[in-house]
Ligand code: HEM
């Protein structure tokens with residue numbers, strides 16, 4: 001089995017999984033209203049209408065799909081590996097990005113698990129952690145992640161974005177101006 005940074009590119013499945021998961025995560029982050037309404041109704045009246053349940057189910061199924069994709073990504077990371085950080089990136093940021101990626105994976109795991117505990121098992125505290133704490137942490141991590149990509153693209157001028165979009169291998173410093 002190949003170990004982590006043996007790989008010099010992100011494979012097609014790794015790239016598809018990254019962008020598909022990102023799209024679904026934005027969907028659940030930006031459009032949780034069906035679930036929020038279900039939650040409000042259940043807390044207020046002890047029940048929800050069939051319509052509220054169907055729109056809440058969309059949030060739940062998308063969230064469970066995200067969890068599945070995240071597990072697949074972690075498996076691929078372990079089996080196939082991911083490219084090493086670009087040589088141009090300062091050492092401290094290489095370490096920071098490893099922590100940020102680990103934190104993203106952790107929150108992407110915790111978010112569906114707390115959501116399921118609230119939705120299927122009725123643990124309101126898990127719902128509060130999901131909606132009030134993890135949501136904010138996830139937004140902050142995504143913000144830092146996108147900022148990091150912009151710094152790579154325009155300041156350090158590495159090809160991390162092309163690595164994740166086209167599967168390019170890292171361009172060595174010697175072949176760049
Ligand atoms: C990564 C996946 C997920 C994301 C990004 C996400 C995101 C969100 C967001 C943004 C809210 C609204 C928070 C607010 O009130 O501002 C929410 C609420 C909620 N979500 Fe999710 N969710 C995910 C997965 C799930 C799953 C898998 C379930 C259940 C099967 C679920 C169940 C709930 C419940 C019950 C609420 C209402 C909680 C409350 O207000 O107390 N979520 N979610």
Ligand code: HEM
Nearest residue numbers: 018021022025026101104105142145146149160161163164
């Ligand atoms: C919901 C949003 C997102 C999440 C959760 C997320 C998560 C991650 C994670 C965990 C990695 C580490 C590599 C891996 O394990 O596959 C990664 C890599 C990457 N992401 Fe995202 N991402 C998101 C959105 C974005 C967006 C909007 C962009 C574009 C601006 C982007 C660009 C990249 C790039 C370029 C890499 C590769 C970094 C490298 O080459 O080392 N991501 N992403």
